[in-house]
Amino acid sequence: MQALLKNKSSRDTLAQVGFVGSILLMIVVFAITARSNLQAQGMTSGFGFLDRATGWGVNFSLIEFSTSDSYLKVIWVGILNSLFLGAISLVLATVFGTVVGILRVSGNKMAGLIGTTFVEVFRNVPLLLQVFFWYAMLTALPKPKQAYDILGVAFVSGRGIYLPGLNVSGMSVFLSVLALLVATALVLFIAMSRRFRHTEPTQKRTFNRLIWLGWLLVTVALFWLGRLPETTLLNLPYLKGLNFREGIRVSPELLACIIGISIYGAAYIGEIVRAGFNSVSSGQGEAGHALGLTPWQTFTRIRLPLAIRAVMPTLINQYVWLFKSTTVGIAIGFVDFFMIISTSINQSGQTLELIAILMGGFLIINYSIAYVLNRVNDAIKLKGTQLRS
Known part of the structure; x- marks a missing residue:
């Protein structure tokens, strides 16, 4: 044992094992205590509530x-x-x-x-x-009836900004934005990566055009597949009563x-x-x-x-x-x-x-x-x- 303690590598290993063991012990004690407290209050644990x-x-x-x-x-x-x-x-x-x-x-x-x-x-x-x-x-912006009119297609009020919208699901919009970020990252990668350092400028421009064309096609496909049934693709906001209807509301x-x-x-x-x-x-x-x-x-x-x-x-x-x-x-x-x-x-x-x-x-x-x-x-x-x- 003394020979083991005299060895620096062994001492370092024992110190690391002791440290990790202390952390694990604290986690176990915390989990047991938390479980006991929950049971005492009649509360169940687990992810079944999801x-x-x-x-x-x-x-x-x-x-x-x-x-x-x-x-x-x-x-x-x-x-x-x-x-x-x-x-x-x-x-x-x-x-x-x-x-x-x-x-x-x-x-x-x-x-x-x-x-x-x-x-x-x-x-x-x-x-x-x-x-x-x-x-x-x-x-603090005006109420909907006094909203600022922007060319008859967008309105600014205290309840939000109302913009022309697409009758598509929110997930389609999210995936389109995500595809835009990916396309932008690819364009930057081609412009700055060492792999494309010796590529002709005309070829780089071709690659970039293909990337943006791919993003456009993906976006069109997402909007077409995510279009809400029995609706037109584009809808404009309009005032009805005390608020606007249709369009996209940016809260x-x-x-x-x-x-x-x-x-x-x-x-x-x-x-x-x-x-x-x-x-x-x-x-x-x-x-x-x-x-x-x-x-x-x-x-x-x-x-x-x-x-x-x-x-x-x-x-x-x-x-x-x-x-x-x-x-x-x-x-x-x-x-x-x-x-x-x-x-x-x-x-x-x-x-x-x-x-x-x-x-x-x-x-x-x-x-x-x-x-x-x-x-x-x-x-x-x-x-x-x-x-x-």
Whole structure:
């Protein structure tokens, strides 16, 4: 035994086994205690409640849902709503953040001042406060009868924004947006991956056109298959009584979350993008000018790709953090994954099981985001002596 303890490798192994054993013991004790407390209160444990009807409804869902549907389906509704909010917010935050980052490194004093002001204002105000602010602004808009009319096809009121809609299922729209994100990722992969470095520009343009054509065909097929029976494909909103009918209603809760998360995330992404541009040495741009490239060609073919490669790991972390921030929707009544779980806990009393589902759901979603983006990073990053400027 003494000889075993004198060996450093053996001591390290015993320490690790002891640590893992302590964690497992704590988990077992916690599970036994929780089970005893539940039994003492006459509560049953397990996931059998997922098949029970909820008895309550939701005010926003991408799929059909009624009060007679199960807890399993309402949890799926919450997951889809969070994914929908996260997908829109992350895309908008990336677009706005990139613009802000470019403004800050443009060299133009007015553009730089605008970008700096944007970052300093929205980065230093808490996200929850921003969401409350935008929600108050949106709900203060006129009532439906006094709504702002946009060319007779869209209306803006305190009850939401009413847009022309398609008579298709919410799942078809969600899958179409997902296909759009995949197509965008493929286009970026072709533009920046080392595998396509020596591909002719005409071939790259052909690949891109095929990708967008594929997305268009997939979207048309999804909308055709998901079209609601006995309805026209397009419907326009119209005022009837005290509210609008038909069309798509973008609720103030959803819109406030999108605006708040997008702007807040753009302030951080703008700084990340600015750091990426600053990491590109001036010699790279000078080499482009020496080769006869225009300023725009130098920016799009040299500075921008190198900046994206430099900041991709930081952006991945920011995207994961931004998706987790979608939980602020519960503060203004948006029906996201977190709100669904909270309501389910109050209605069913299955606290431990539902918290486990919530943690597992966010773990899977965030890990999937990080995994996909890390694979993109592996495909575009420079290796070895390529890192030298």
